[in-house]
Amino acid sequence: MTQSLLHQILDYANRADPYPIYEELRKTPVHHEEDGPYVVGTYYEIRSLLHDPRISSDARNLASTARDPLAESAQEGSALPPSFLRLDPPEHDRLRRMTNRPFGPPHSPHRVDGMRGELRDIVAGLIDGIGDPGRIDLVEEFSYPFPVTVICRLLGVPREDEARFHTWADTIAASLDPDPDADPTERGKESHEARMQLGMYLAGLIEERRKKPGDDMLSELATAKGPDGAMTTMELLSTAALLLIAGHETTVNLVTNGMLTLLRNPDVLQRLRADPRLAVPVVEELLRFEPPVQLVPQRTPLADIEIHGVTIPKGASLWLVLASGNRDPQRFENPDRFDPDRRDIQHLGLGSGIHSCFGAPLARLEAQLALAELARRLENPRLLEDPPPYRQNAVLRGPRHLPIACDGIRP
Amino acid sequence: MNGDASLEQLRREGRVVIVGASLAGLRAAETLREKGFAGSLTMIGDEPYEPYDRPPLSKQVLLGMAGADRTALPRRRALDATWRLGVPATGLDMAAGRVRLADGDEVPYDRLLIATGVRARPWPHAAEAELDGVFVLRTRDDGAALARRLAERPKRVLVIGAGFTGSEIASACRERGLAVTVAERAAAPLVGALGGVVGAVAAELQREHGVDLRCGVMVTALEGDATGRVRAAHLSDGSSVETDVVIVSLGATRNTEWLAGSGLGAGPRGIACDAGCRAFDIRGIVTDDIYVAGDVARSPHALFGYQFLSLEHWGNAVSQAETAAHNMLSASSDRLPHLWMPAFWSSQFGVNIKSVGVPTLGTEIVVSQGSLADRRFVGVYGYQGRVIGAVAFDHARWLPFYQELIETTVPFPPPFPTVDRRPEGRRPVDADFPDPSVPTHGPTVTLSGYSPADRRMTFTPAH
Ligand SMILES: Cc1cc2nc3c(=O)[nH]c(=O)nc-3n(C[C@H](O)[C@H](O)[C@H](O)COP(=O)(O)OP(=O)(O)OC[C@H]3O[C@@H](n4cnc5c(N)ncnc54)[C@H](O)[C@@H]3O)c2cc1C
Ligand code: HEM
Numbered sequence: 001m002t003q004s005l006l007h008q009i010l011d012y013a014n015r016a017d018p019y020p021i022y023e024e025l026r027k028t029p030v031h032h033e034e035d036g037p038y039v040v041g042t043y044y045e046i047r048s049l050l051h052d053p054r055i056s057s058d059a060r061n062l063a064s065t066a067r068d069p070l071a072e073s074a075q076e077g078s079a080l081p082p083s084f085l086r087l088d089p090p091e092h093d094r095l096r097r098m099t100n101r102p103f104g105p106p107h108s109p110h111r112v113d114g115m116r117g118e119l120r121d122i123v124a125g126l127i128d129g130i131g132d133p134g135r136i137d138l139v140e141e142f143s144y145p146f147p148v149t150v151i152c153r154l155l156g157v158p159r160e161d162e163a164r165f166h167t168w169a170d171t172i173a174a175s176l177d178p179d180p181d182a183d184p185t186e187r188g189k190e191s192h193e194a195r196m197q198l199g200m201y202l203a204g205l206i207e208e209r210r211k212k213p214g215d216d217m218l219s220e221l222a223t224a225k226g227p228d229g230a231m232t233t234m235e236l237l238s239t240a241a242l243l244l245i246a247g248h249e250t251t252v253n254l255v256t257n258g259m260l261t262l263l264r265n266p267d268v269l270q271r272l273r274a275d276p277r278l279a280v281p282v283v284e285e286l287l288r289f290e291p292p293v294q295l296v297p298q299r300t301p302l303a304d305i306e307i308h309g310v311t312i313p314k315g316a317s318l319w320l321v322l323a324s325g326n327r328d329p330q331r332f333e334n335p336d337r338f339d340p341d342r343r344d345i346q347h348l349g350l351g352s353g354i355h356s357c358f359g360a361p362l363a364r365l366e367a368q369l370a371l372a373e374l375a376r377r378l379e380n381p382r383l384l385e386d387p388p389p390y391r392q393n394a395v396l397r398g399p400r401h402l403p404i405a406c407d408g409i410r411p
Numbered sequence: 412m413n414g415d416a417s418l419e420q421l422r423r424e425g426r427v428v429i430v431g432a433s434l435a436g437l438r439a440a441e442t443l444r445e446k447g448f449a450g451s452l453t454m455i456g457d458e459p460y461e462p463y464d465r466p467p468l469s470k471q472v473l474l475g476m477a478g479a480d481r482t483a484l485p486r487r488r489a490l491d492a493t494w495r496l497g498v499p500a501t502g503l504d505m506a507a508g509r510v511r512l513a514d515g516d517e518v519p520y521d522r523l524l525i526a527t528g529v530r531a532r533p534w535p536h537a538a539e540a541e542l543d544g545v546f547v548l549r550t551r552d553d554g555a556a557l558a559r560r561l562a563e564r565p566k567r568v569l570v571i572g573a574g575f576t577g578s579e580i581a582s583a584c585r586e587r588g589l590a591v592t593v594a595e596r597a598a599a600p601l602v603g604a605l606g607g608v609v610g611a612v613a614a615e616l617q618r619e620h621g622v623d624l625r626c627g628v629m630v631t632a633l634e635g636d637a638t639g640r641v642r643a644a645h646l647s648d649g650s651s652v653e654t655d656v657v658i659v660s661l662g663a664t665r666n667t668e669w670l671a672g673s674g675l676g677a678g679p680r681g682i683a684c685d686a687g688c689r690a691f692d693i694r695g696i697v698t699d700d701i702y703v704a705g706d707v708a709r710s711p712h713a714l715f716g717y718q719f720l721s722l723e724h725w726g727n728a729v730s731q732a733e734t735a736a737h738n739m740l741s742a743s744s745d746r747l748p749h750l751w752m753p754a755f756w757s758s759q760f761g762v763n764i765k766s767v768g769v770p771t772l773g774t775e776i777v778v779s780q781g782s783l784a785d786r787r788f789v790g791v792y793g794y795q796g797r798v799i800g801a802v803a804f805d806h807a808r809w810l811p812f813y814q815e816l817i818e819t820t821v822p823f824p825p826p827f828p829t830v831d832r833r834p835e836g837r838r839p840v841d842a843d844f845p846d847p848s849v850p851t852h853g854p855t856v857t858l859s860g861y862s863p864a865d866r867r868m869t870f871t872p873a874h
Contacts, residue, residue: 051811053780053789053829089831090781106761303827354808 004033009295009321010394016387018294018397019336022324029308037297037317038310041324043331043348045307049320050353054302057355058088062300063315080199081234083242085355086298096358098228099239102220104361111217112361115153119366122149123373133409135384138402139256142374144170147251150366151244156216157205168198173249177393195241202240206233247359253292253398254367258283259374260402261290263383265338269375276372281340283367287326287349289338294323294397296351322348323397381406414742421521422740425450428510428518430500431526431666432456434464434484434725435705435732439524441487442736452492453518455510457499460551466725468554469576470758473583475562479555500527503673505692508700521700522739525670525682525690526732528706529663529723534571539633544641545657548576560656561587568592569644569654571630573600575757577660578613582759585620592623592652594630594644597845604755605766605802607843608776609790612783612804620760625650633657663723665707675701681709681721686748688735702739704731710749714817715769715799724755752814753800756807762786765807768800768817770842777824777839780831781806789813792842793823 008014008021025031025041032038040046049055059082084095101107126142136142148169152162175191206222213219218240224230231239262269262282272278299318304311312318325348327335332342350357357363374381384403391400427443429436432454440452456462463482471477495512502511509517531547534540544565546557561568561584568584570577573595584591597603599610600617617624629647636642645651667677675698676683676691683691684703688710691697703710705728709719730751738746756765773792781788781804789809792800798821801813816825824839 048812048815051809053809053812053831054827056830090785090787093787302830305827356808 005031006033006036006039009039012390012392015390015392015394015397018323018394019327022321022327025321025324026328028310030310030312032310037319038312039319039321040307041321041328043325043328046320046322046325046348047352049299049307049318050348050351050355052305054305055299055318056088056302057086057092057298058082058300059086059298061088061302061315062317063313080238080241083238085242085246089354092354094228095231095235095239096354098224098226098231099221099243099358101224101226102217103358107226112365115150115362116365116369118153119150119369120373122146122153123370127373127377127409130409133379133406136404136406138259138374138404139252139399140401142370143252143255143259143402146255146370147248147366148244150251150362151247154216154362155205155218155240155243156209156214161201164201165198168194168201169244169248172198172245176245176249176396177391198241198244199237202237203233206236206240243359246357247363249393249396249398250292251363251366253396254283254286254363255370256399256402257290257292258286258367258371259381259404260383260388260399261286261338262371262375263381263404264386268338268340269381272372272375276376278340279368279372280364281342281345282371283364284345284347285338285340285342286367288332288342288345288347289326291323291326291347291349292396292398293349293351294395295319295321296355297395322351377410378404379407379410418740418742421450422447423449425521426453426519427451427522427524427739428453428455428520429524429526430455430510431528431705431707432458432494432496433462433526433528433705435526435528435728436524437462437484437486437732438729439526439704439732439736440490440492442733443740444488444490446737446740448740450521452490453495453520454490454492455495455498455500455512455518457497457513458550459497461494461496463551465549468551469548469579470583472554472558473561473580474586475558479551479558482551482554499669501669503670503675505674505698505701522702523700524702524704524732524735524739525707526703526705526728527666527669528728529665531659532661532664534633534657534659534661536632539635539641540659541639542633542635542641542657543639544655545633545659547659548580549663557656557658561589565589565655567652567654568656568658569594569630569652570658570660571644572660572662573597573613573617573624573626574603574660574662575601575755575759577658578617579757579759580658580660581617581622582620585622585760590623591621592625592654593617594628594646594652595624595626596629598626600624600626602843602845603771605770605790606773606776606792607845608783608840609802609804610843612786616760616762616786663706665721667707680719681707683719684708684710686711686713686750687738687746688731688749689738702735704728704735713748713750714752714820715772720753720769722751722753724753726754727751752817754810754814762804763807764802764804765810766800766802767810767814768792768798770800770802771844772799773842773844775823775839776842778833778836779825780809780829780836782833782835791816791823791825793839796823797821798823798825 022041030038030040084092103111130136130141148166152165157165171190171194175187209219209222213223221236297319301312301314304313329335350360381404384405388399388402462484464484467482472479499513500510501513509519511517531549567590570581570593573593578600581591581593600613602610630644631647632645633641634643641657643651643653665681670677674692676693682703685697688702689697690701690703706723709721711717712720731749734747734749753769754767770792772794775793776790778788779791787805789806790802791798798816803810
């Protein structure tokens with residue numbers, strides 16, 4: 001018997017190349033099996049659902065009968081209140097607005113750009129630290145530590161605490177990516193423990209920043225006096241945890257997928273080496289071609305809605321497969337070609353609508369600087385394994401290791 | 412066969428003339444070249460500048476964040492055009508296929524695009540309009556002069572007319588810490604474009620930001636001092652306002668006078684064209700070599716009962732220009748209809764306002780998301796039981812959904828729950844537009860009936 005489409009999406013055997021399954025998925029506007037989730041994979045339908053005010057991101061609107069095989073891994077599983085990723089307006093808007101005040105325009109137009117120098121230093125430091133150029137695991141040695149360091153600097157975690165922060169972040173990230181051989185209850189306990197410790201650490205830091213604020217984001221959030229007032233400590237904790245989690249695995253995968261794709265397209269790698277400005281269109285095309293968030297599983301309609309004659313009932317679990325929409329030939333010419341010269345590139349890689357990626361400007365800058373610098377400094381880089389071994393996770397999809405070799409590392 | 416050959420010849424060595432070298436004119440020219448037009452291209456513009464962008468004039472430029480001379484429109488590609496800048500077109504000979512210029516030159520065309528836009532309606536009393544300190548805002552020169560004057564920190568600025576432009580000007584002045592009075596004939600700002608329910612929100616917004624807002628009044632006279640500088644304005648309620656800067660923001664007049672007597676269907680409401688952007692002549696017959704785009708055009712829209720719409724919208728100018736350019740070079744079966752969904756944005760007093768569809772057609776409004784009191788909401792307009800338009804205050808990300816509702820003619824009020832629906836969102840209320848038979852300076856979308864011939868309308872000055 002052939003496997004159901006849903007199983008194929010989740011099946012680890014398809015992790016290296018899920019795109020043929022998505023092509024199958026796009027043949028029906030809404031895919032639904034038995035009591036499983038309703039799965040949408042075509043560009044225009046996904047985009048309209050992301051802008052549809054009848055669709056909720058709040059798990060409390062899910063009918064108790066809705067079955068979602070991803071529900072467990074998506075659980076934030078802690079005592080914290082839901083972060084704005086899992087809230088609807090007006091709470092979503094209020095928290096996102098308050099978080100944005102110290103982060104982006106109009107109030108803080110220079111926060112991200114102001115980190116450029118620091119990001120360059122982090123990237124340079126990580127590349128300097130690479131051991132044997134003959135065998136590099138790009139994930140371990142570069143992509144993995146990079147975003148956690150960035151979030152630490154953004155939030156204002158003192159340098160001496162960064163190492164502890166990395167440990168918690170790694171444990172939490174690992175719980176999002178269950179290793180089939182590990183004992184699940186043990187994993188759950190570890191991750192719970194890490195969340196508790198992280199929460200306690202952040203609570204302490206917030207307390208300190210309230211007394212002696214710096215110019216970091218956490219200080220500004222902790223002492224905010226904007227029109228929306230201040231966040232409660234609990235809200236602040238979930239927001240800080242959200243920034244860490246939403247900005248970690250995603251960025252790891254963007255950078256890793258990026259290097260993998262460049263190594264598979266040596267002409268583009270060559271062009272990027274010659275002209276670092278190409279990093280901008282390269283990263284956009286990557287977000288379309290190999291998006292780190294393959295699908296958003298956490299949506300549910302507030303009323304029965306109809307899409308091309310299929311009714312998605314109120315309270316059902318709804319998956320929007322962004323990575324499939326990004327390869328929809330109805331939207332993109334030659335969608336399976338990696339082409340940084342594409343001019344028409346409104347991809348879904350960072351979502352769309354009110355939940356569209358909050359960290360997008362930072363994520364883009366991180367990936368641009370990282371890829372441009374890797375292209376410049378690695379001499380004659382090549383893949384040692386293709387495809388590389390992937391993580392379990394079907395949602396936050398990316399290589400677990402990216403073994404590469406090069407002849408040397410330029411200064 | 413024959414047709415193909417002549418089209419081929421047109422593409423290779425034809426003469427295209429574009430009158431109006433601004434947003435629509437430039438985008439049309441670029442599209443022509445993109446589509447492989449290799450013939451001669453002449454751009455005629457009465458302003459001495461290369462095409463520039465107007466929206467920043469009432470925003471960044473007045474805030475002193477960008478010079479008026481730094482608003483040049485980004486170029487998509489090289490044009491290889493002959494530019495006749497600083498010279499107005501003064502006449503059109505349709506039979507001979509020639510445009511007459513003010514300097515006596517005549518420019519022959521095989522295809523003509525008219526994109527002469529609109530100009531600011533001046534203060535109706537000429538002598539008062541001449542006073543030093545009285546401004547309008549439409550051009551780069553207007554913007555530069557006004558920005559200079561605001562930088563001298565006048566004691567009070569009076570804005571006459573609280574449509575989008577007037578409100579944006581008031582907002583910029585407040586942001587610069589200047590005292591501002593706004594005088595508006597209607598009961599609230601933005602009423603002409605968005606109706607009284609939303610207008611009331613705009614009024615609160617202005618007052619909260621310290622604007623001295625006076626509604627339901629008209630400015631009856633401007634008074635100058637001995638040196639010819641404006642010093643006060645007199646209002647219909649008997650009061651007066653001492654002021655050293657007056658900005659007249661009473662809407663726009665279509666630039667069609669130069670076509671008088673040409674036989675083209677051009678009048679005070681603009682130039683009528685079909686969905687393919689081809690101009691009508693005064694007999695209501697569509698021409699085949701004259702096209703229209705941008706603010707000066709009025710064109711029928713399938714979604715709004717094929718009534719002629721005039722849109723003063725940036726996005727419409729771009730889209731219509733592209734369609735006109737495409738159609739100019741195409742055989743009739745390859746032509747495209749101009750089906751742009753009206754959309755407009757404005758930023759004022761820290762709020763991003765955006766609308767889709769034709770709110771002015773709406774008789775009712777329902778707040779489907781958020782709340783008027785928070786000034787963060789989506790208002791949906793209904794007309795004859797269907798959704799016809801929507802406006803968002805700081806909620807623009809939801810608008811694509813409402814655009815779809817309009818396109819698919821969903822019933823009004825929309826019969827489903829939405830996130831963040833408040834008690835006020837349960838029942839539609841009268842949208843409270845002013846009597847449509849009284850033209851106002853407010854709306855940015857004007858419906859002008861079914862007739863391509865339009866020379867009857869007379870504008871009754873509001874003030
Ligand atoms: C201050 C301001 C703020 C705005 N803000 C917004 C906004 O926020 N959002 C939005 O959607 N829209 C906004 N608009 C409207 C937008 O700028 C217009 O829709 C757009 O400029 C229309 O382009 P157009 O090319 O059709 O006409 P225009 O830009 O008016 O250009 C017409 C050109 O033709 C020239 N011309 C006229 N007669 C002749 C002649 N006889 N011979 C030669 N040349 C001639 C004119 O001088 C002008 O240069 C704003 C406009 C202004 C003035
Ligand atoms: C390459 C990296 C990234 C990718 C591909 C990515 C992708 C996404 C996507 C698809 C969403 C939408 C989720 C939904 O619709 O439910 C999202 C939301 C979000 N992202 Fe990112 N992200 C990246 C990096 C970051 C970074 C670096 C940060 C933090 C600094 C961040 C913070 C957030 C937050 C807070 C949200 C929730 C927004 C909301 O609900 O309003 N992301 N991201």
